[in-house]
Amino acid sequence: MITPVYHADGGISIDAQPGPSGPSGPGRPTARPSGGDASKRRLLLIGGGAAAVLAAVAALFAIGGTGSGDDGGARKAAATPSGSATPAPPTAAPKPVDITDEKTDPKDLAFNEVFPSPTIELGGRTFARDRWSINRELTYAANGAMLQALKREGCRKVVRATYLDRRKTLAVTSGIAVMPTKAAAMKVSKAGDPVKYQWFRGMSGKHAPDIDRAGGYAAVTVRGRYVVYAYVQGADGKPVKPGDPTVKQVAQQFLDYAVRPLDARVRG
Structure with missing residues (x-):
């Protein structure tokens, strides 16, 4: 059940029962948990008049990982001795992994785990990757109240x-903020104010240089x-x-795409 709530400032918030998949405060969109499952979704329209245009400064973006788009080093396969081959042990x-805490989910989240392909097919549309980054310096990835929440709750990094x-009509910056615990993640998901662009930032790219704005x-x-x-x-x-x-549909499709590796960890 999805219930849109319209606001005088032009924002929209939607409370939805996650499948499994929400900022709060007076005068801005609010979303609340919808049940026992702590996973939730918040969808907000950021009004164009809600914030002044934020200049995109190229120096603020630190490209993470290696030039190949992988944040891990290449591994060489061990050479097999000549002669009779030894059967490989069964794999x-x-x-299943409990991803609610980094103590039970210690594996690092690699860029290629989240975005393995330079092109993505979603809902009959093809999207080409324009830029990528792994940001441990959180100033590159978020603004204002959201930035402060990420720092306060101990965000490890943002993969985006x-x-x-x-057709180069829509640009989508999608990412995952890696938190130490589920409680920290829930607090961050409620933080910030997208209407004022105090939220995750759009990441400017070669073909979309002007998207870091409200x-x-x-x-x-x-x-x-x-x-x-x-x-x-x-x-x-x-x-x-x-x-x-x-x-709205494109935003949801990118959420669904980005959660794939996380759901895979849970299933084992």
């Missing part, structure tokens, strides 16, 4: 990428200790139309 089946559709559509969900988000903006930096169903 143990993956075990910007994609453009083939006027886009924000969506967020929580999986265990991870905060997954998507920010959809016009590729030319112009605000998206309020209530645009395509923009």
Whole structure:
């Protein structure tokens, strides 16, 4: 059941029962948990008049990982001695992982685990990757109240990428904030004010240099200790139309795409 709540400042908040997949305070969109499952979703329209245009400064973006887009080093396979080959031992089946705490989920989240391909097919649309980063310096990834919440709750890093559709009409910055615990992730998901662009930032790219500004559509969900988000903006930096169903759909599709590796850990 999805219930939209319209606000006088032009924002929209939606309370939804996660499948499994929400800022609060007077005068701005609010979302509340919808049941026993702590995972939740918050969808907000960021009004174009809600904040002044934030200049995109190229120096603020630190490209993470290696030039190949992988934040891990290449591994060389061990050479097999000549002669009779020794049968490989059976591979143990993956075990389910409790992703609510980094103590039970110690594996690092690699960029290629979240965004393995330079192109993504979602809902009949093709999106090409324009830029990617792994940010441990959180100033690059968030603004204002959201930035403060990420720091306060001990965010380890933000893995993110910007994609453009083939027509170069929509740009999407999607990412995952890695938190130490599920409690920390839930607090971060409620923090910030997208209407004032005190939220996760749009990441400017080669073909979308003007998306680090207000006027886009924000969506967020929580999986265990991870905060997954998507920010959809016009590729030319112009605000998206309020209530645009395509923009909402694209935001949700990117959330669903980014949670795949997290759900895979849970299943084992």
